[in-house]
Amino acid sequence: MGADPGEGNDGDRFDRLPATAAERTVEGRPTREAVLTWWDDRFGIDRGVFADVTFWERGAGKVWAYTGDLESPVAIEGLGMVALRARQEHWKPTLEAVQRFGTHASENCIHLTDAQAATFFAGEDQDVDWDGDWGYLVVTHDLAGGAEPLGVGLYVHGELRSVVPKGRRRDLG
Amino acid sequence: MTVLERYEPLVDDAAAFRAACRRDLPHVVRVNTIKTTVERASTALAAADIDHEPTAWHPGLFVLPDDQPGANWPYVHGWLHGQEEVSAVPARVLDPAPGERVWDACAAPGSKTTQLAALMDDRGCLVGTDPNIGRMAALRSNAERLGVTNLALTHEDARVHSLSPFGDRPYDRALVDAPCSCEGTVRKHPDVLDEWNIGTVRSVAGVQRGILERAIGATRAGGTVVYSTCTFAPEENEAVLDHVLDVADCGLVDFALPLEHSAGVTEWDGETFDETVTRAKRIYPHQNDTGGFFCAKLEVGG
Numbered sequence: 001m002g003a004d005p006g007e008g009n010d011g012d013r014f015d016r017l018p019a020t021a022a023e024r025t026v027e028g029r030p031t032r033e034a035v036l037t038w039w040d041d042r043f044g045i046d047r048g049v050f051a052d053v054t055f056w057e058r059g060a061g062k063v064w065a066y067t068g069d070l071e072s073p074v075a076i077e078g079l080g081m082v083a084l085r086a087r088q089e090h091w092k093p094t095l096e097a098v099q100r101f102g103t104h105a106s107e108n109c110i111h112l113t114d115a116q117a118a119t120f121f122a123g124e125d126q127d128v129d130w131d132g133d134w135g136y137l138v139v140t141h142d143l144a145g146g147a148e149p150l151g152v153g154l155y156v157h158g159e160l161r162s163v164v165p166k167g168r169r170r171d172l173g
Numbered sequence: 174m175t176v177l178e179r180y181e182p183l184v185d186d187a188a189a190f191r192a193a194c195r196r197d198l199p200h201v202v203r204v205n206t207i208k209t210t211v212e213r214a215s216t217a218l219a220a221a222d223i224d225h226e227p228t229a230w231h232p233g234l235f236v237l238p239d240d241q242p243g244a245n246w247p248y249v250h251g252w253l254h255g256q257e258e259v260s261a262v263p264a265r266v267l268d269p270a271p272g273e274r275v276w277d278a279c280a281a282p283g284s285k286t287t288q289l290a291a292l293m294d295d296r297g298c299l300v301g302t303d304p305n306i307g308r309m310a311a312l313r314s315n316a317e318r319l320g321v322t323n324l325a326l327t328h329e330d331a332r333v334h335s336l337s338p339f340g341d342r343p344y345d346r347a348l349v350d351a352p353c354s355c356e357g358t359v360r361k362h363p364d365v366l367d368e369w370n371i372g373t374v375r376s377v378a379g380v381q382r383g384i385l386e387r388a389i390g391a392t393r394a395g396g397t398v399v400y401s402t403c404t405f406a407p408e409e410n411e412a413v414l415d416h417v418l419d420v421a422d423c424g425l426v427d428f429a430l431p432l433e434h435s436a437g438v439t440e441w442d443g444e445t446f447d448e449t450v451t452r453a454k455r456i457y458p459h460q461n462d463t464g465g466f467f468c469a470k471l472e473v474g475g
Contacts, residue, residue: 078326079326099251
């Protein structure tokens, strides 16, 4: 059973994203194609990374990533993880999605020293050199011999703003 | 008679049991293999100067003699999850494989659920159920921090769990880590003994029977159900198994457990139970210097 034409977003259930705009029945709902294109364009994450992942909307603009396949819509409490916030000019990935899928990112990744990473994860903004695009970046630092994605930063006006959710912040300085 | 004295007739060494129940428990973390490897997590802990001693029986389960799990790099990356050593037992006994259909009937706050997801390599249909919306929020937060993506959550009473959101197909495996009177957590929460009363034991046993019956009913013939608690009370353990052996199409099966343990008991308080409940395992705090635990493995039908 799909959503009826003109039906709005329902916050009590998960609706699978339409594959493409031609299949869209709910106004403003992002498509799977747009989500895959965005991960690839913005962060260089190949669409094959999400081959087994289905995307769902519950709550306006909240896009959930679920490894599996269920009949849509589904009225349950959780489905995978909240992966990004759409229905706004600049889509914003979640910290959890960046930690989970950001190891595949190759663009718009900013690498911090441990001291900078500690400032970032404490929720504090800081001046950092960056000559790439402004906007949401994957923040990485070195851990156990490799660059690991830690979270999401917002780079504007020469400043890396921490957008680590309050409940996830820690003082690691 | 104190609550713990009630169980001393079941224990091989009552003095060691009493003494162990009074000692604090060390912190233990489980490496989350969805996001990293045991080796890299160990390297990251060492780089943070955190002593971590591997347990002999479970890869990637480390005792932290001097530290709490929460404030270090590998933790904030979701590479580690604080989880009491015996709490890691039932998911290993259930032993789900990637791609299977698995139900965690009493999922929040998610230590065992996320361990199941890791054993499934984050692939297959994992359903977690809990009746408490606040605890469910904690479960969702833990699952997201650990990068779990194959988990669907239902807010309902597990006794009336509906398969309809999941294509009405039964599960391959189900875990019932049941709500219980929790004496086995006394080393972490000494208050559990103050709150203990026999009326609660009897009423929670009714809930346990209902959830276990539903889990057996929701699992395919030949599938596996694991029943576990953190109580020593036979009313909530062997008596619950004895009940489902009577009313449901299932049997208890033996399983290997590389921790010191005792067999399930066949007599308690004037009641006798089916002989096969001896295939269940009791873990007392003095046997491995852990919390207390109970675990049984059932095969459904056929």
